[in-house]
Amino acid sequence: MATKVVMAQLSPTMEEGKLVEWKVKEGDEVSQGDVLAEVETDKANMDIEAMTGGTVRALLISEGDVVEVGALIGVLGDPDEDVSELVDGAKPKDVGEAEEEEPEAEEESVKAEDGEEAGPEAAEPEDDAETTTGTKPRTGRVKVSPLARRMAEDAGLDIARIEGSGPGGRVVKSDVQAAIDAGGAEAQAEAGASGQAAPERAAAPTAALRPARLGDERIEASQMRKTIAKRLVQSIGPVPHFFLTTEIDMGRALDLRKALNERLSASGVKVGVNDLLVKVAAEALARHPEINASWDEDAVQRHGSADIGIAVAVPDGLITPVVREADRKGLAQIATEASDLIERARNRKLKPEEYTGATFSISNLGMFGIDEFTAIINPPEAAILAVGQTAERPVVEGGEIVVRRRMRVTMSCDHRVIDGATGAAFLQTYRAMLENPLELVS
């Protein structure tokens, strides 16, 4: 009776075997237990033995072939037996040379692993441990117990507007209960209308980053960067911005500056365009006190002096030194103070009181060739002026196309403090003063 010789399962995990060597040839007589072949498994080289005795009638695979476990690889039988049916019926399926395919697969898996490893880490959101304990609406991550979150949702309360008394400012059951007891959602809505309003978006979630790729670099945020991030998020979130743009003819202003500098050359003071812009802004603010103001919960606070912040780019960020009472200072003094402040800002030598408490800010990106842009208000200021470059542009004057030195400015306004018309009126003054510097002294 013919017996099949199959690729034996020689280990529990073996799925295929490679024929290393036939130990017999067709026609050989074998007895039970004789070694027929040496096979390379996933673990070791092992022998396939004859389960019965007989004559080797067929050897169906060649040395080096890799076949699945259970595949027919040979036939034992009587010397004169017809085994053609067995032989023809089951041509072994070659699963191929494993070595050839391996490198590619390996490469892919390495790639996948890289992506997986770098992804979550890079995308991990910052956990801001600082908490807001005041009554102002909080932004960023709001800590809240699961129960408090559910209670607030059920009561229609905005969790961001509830002060947390738990560890790290966590809003807990008792906080929500107090808010409910105090009148719940209605009270909260009223508070919002009268000035305690929280931003629509309580949190500014960090968008998930794309998985890190080769060449990407993760730079930990400096404290300054973190503060900028927090301040600006506080602004663009809760502060309802609107923007006004105008284009100013700078010809006369620049001429004036030139003349001034010639006169001041002996004193060593040099007036820059920025100084001019600061001075003009301060004057305009003096005439439009509704712009020189801040939103303070349930009131608009108008400021008694125009303290102008000048946005200064420094490595890893920007800082805004303040020229105090610019409305009461002459151009030369402004120029002297600003020059000192800016230099110390670049050297990180400013004291906190020198870069906080402005009532209005100016950000000038003209030196970078920017024509116009919008700036984000630095709260609690109510406006910021974004200044583009002064460039020669064709202008129609009295039906003629002429070339003029023009500068575009865009003022971002806090709508809670400034309305469109008041903002426009201010800009009108500002423009007029620059286009006709005599206005400055009128």
Added chain:
Amino acid sequence: MAVITYREALNRALREEMNRDENVFLLGEEVGEYDGAYKVSKGLLDEFGEWRVRDTPIAENGFAGLGIGAAMAGLRPIVEFMTWNFALLAYDAIVNSAAKMLYMSGGQYNVPIVFRGPGGAALQLSAQHSQVPDPWYANIPGLKVCAPGTPADALGLLKSAIRDDDPVVFIEGELLYNMKGEVPDEEHVVPIGVADIKREGADVTLVCHSKMVKVCSDAADTLADEHEVEAEIVDLRTIRPLDIDTVIESVKKTNRAVVVQEGWPYSGIGAQVVDDIQREAFDYLDAPVARVSSLDVPMHYARPVEKHILPSADAVVKAARHVCYLD
């Protein structure tokens, strides 16, 4: 209601069940002539004879295995370990044989057996004799694990364990044996897998079992008297299967939980309870669940160090105040 000790309650359960079912027998070291190392089996040898109250050699793997074989043959053995520390020698029998027999025989051989004895620390027995075995067994599918904390529960649960058709690991406490409590005079059976509210309260749930029931009870008194916190005590009684429904119901009411166990913190029973709470009661939590357990160290011999290592009512009070945001 009579007031008896935990020890007497266990003795009563053994006697009642041996009278009720002649297939029930007790074996272990010192259970017969000596009346039990902790006198739990007092008087039983005289009453039932040596084939039903069998003194064994000190060979835990051997006599635990013998019990399992007898259970496969239809008897209902109660294997007493002098303490659960010694049962580590029988861990193979309990885990590989008792817990697996029904499963690997395709449902043919169940193993109705009780393994019982004291677990946890007593007084100054140091590292090898003070261990809490609860999680070692609660981890094993096929076993049931009971750990009663009062005389009435000891009586009622042991009776259920003896009547159960599966292997039951029954963990007592040396320091519990003298605890007194009211026990019903009539037949008293406590079902396996049902927790018990030992004290009602609205502010925080204290989850516990075995010796920690007393610790939590003391803590609850302090919380009420000195901190105006009303604690609810959930005594698990059985730790596999765990009656998590009762725990969840309580947490939904109090919104806070402190899970207390005598054993080590790492992979302890409390870890399982906390997992269940966060999964099934997440939206009801007002604070992260706190755990109180032994320190993560072997038991020290010196009394002050031992006391420091073990969980105390004071620690439970602190944890409860913490989850109530009182600190």
Added chain:
Amino acid sequence: MDRRTLDRREVDLGGYEREQLHDMLSAMLLSRRFEEKCAESYQMGRIGGFCHLYIGQEAVAVGGIHALRDDDFVFTAYRDHAQAIVRGIEPRAVMAELYGRVDGCSKGAGGSMHMFGRDVNFMGGHGIVGTHLPLAAGVGYAIRYRGGDEVVLCYFGDSVVNGGPFHEAFNMVAKWKLPVIYVVENNSYGMGTDIERVAAVDRLVTRACAYEGMHSERIDGQDALAMHAAVAAAAERARGSDGRPTFIEAITYRYLGHSMSDAAHGTYRTKEEVQAERKNDPIATFSDRLMEADLLTRGEYDEINQAAIDAVEDAAEFAENSPHPEPSVAYDNVYADEFRGGLDRRDAWR
């Protein structure tokens, strides 16, 4: 094997009926053919996991189990296919178990190492070395507890005699006079370690000397009749209220590797040794002896052998056609009763 040290010599055929002898031959041939089929099926990938074959040791199982009554009990270790079949579990059910199918004797939950047959008091194949010896003592305890006269026959391998459960069980059965017959199948090797390299005695049977009241003897495990006679005597000794346990050392030999993942010979034994042992084949010597005594004809042998082949082929076909278990049976038989709260409560995401 040093047969000069055997305690029991050739057993007289006169004490056996022709039919009884044919039954023993039939059981040995069925075991042999069954295990050969297992090897083939394993190599075809039909059987998974560990698979320990019994080829060469058939006389130990057949001689011993054929000496028992139907109400006696049998335990063995993980080399358990032959014991299961000889004890009376249908070859179909054993093969289906090996294939991991619902019609397996353990419903496909146990596999090669865990054959169980409650109907025929086959109390299991046990996978941890030595762990079932105390269990067998426990069944003996239950028999004595109830005043019964059944006995327990417990097989195990030679590696067991050096471990704790062996001594703990022996001490208890000897002390309490439990009706247990322990049979060590000494095939010389615990997996790939020669027993002589790790045991501090030459004759394993002498281990029993430490336990008063335990009868012991060393016999030729390749002789089915010697095995039968020894177990029959042991059973008689054990039955009744003042019975005594017995320890039998059966000298035998396994022709194949420890499991299907091992070579038959290699680092620990030579091919020549295996071939020499094969000359003492328990089936061949038994059938030759019956033929010489005119208790068996060549035709009868062929008939019995063909019946074994047919039964095994039938078993394999049955196993092949038996359904795979549904994945949901994972929760079956973890507990005998309902698990309060649901066993699957924490098993999400399947």
